[in-house]
Amino acid sequence: MFGDGIMKILILTSINPVIASDAYVKIANAINDEDTTILCYPFFAEIKSQNDNVPFLPTFFAMLKSTLTKKMEAKLFNSPNTIVIGNSYKKHEFDFVLTLNYKEEEVFDPYLETMTLDEEFKKFNKLTHIDSLYSAVDAEINLPTIDHAITFIKEAIKKNERNTTKRKTTQGR
Secondary structure, eight states: OOTTSOEEEEEEOOSOHHHHHHHHHHHHHHOOOTTEEEEOHHHHHHHHHHHHTOOHHHHHHHHHHHTTSHHHHHHHTOSSEEEEEEOOBTTSOOSEEEEESOOTTSOSOHHHHHHHHOGGGHHHHHHHTGGGBOOGGGOSEEESSHHHHHHHHHHHHHHHHHHHHHHHHHHTO
16 A cells, blocks of 8 residues: 555445445545546446446446456556545455445445345346455445545545655655
């Protein structure tokens, strides 16, 4: 983390495009740093599914699976700071995995919960490797609001920039 100047944060939300998109829009509007890429697969999948008139879930998982290729991974995670909002496969390691307003007594992601429990999704789940996605128990920190997430992200970016600058200064000597 921070040592190589690359920082990745996962803001774990439901894959419900309305919930994830709300977090994405608010965070993207608050973080306008040229060294930061903000990705939200549910948001992008919802736009594609509406534009192409195709179902959301297959579009979302096709998009998510494409991130597993080396070429796509290199494109997506090439910024000094990458923020992913929604969910991701555990193959992608993050410096921080955070949840928003998670309550243990509630189902964290009703979309994934329904898919996991519904027999009709059994074959689809195997194809999409749904069990390889992050879950709320993987999160290190639970932030109560999007504003808290924005504050956390801004501070993490500052720390990453300081560490990167410090590393460049000591290497230049």
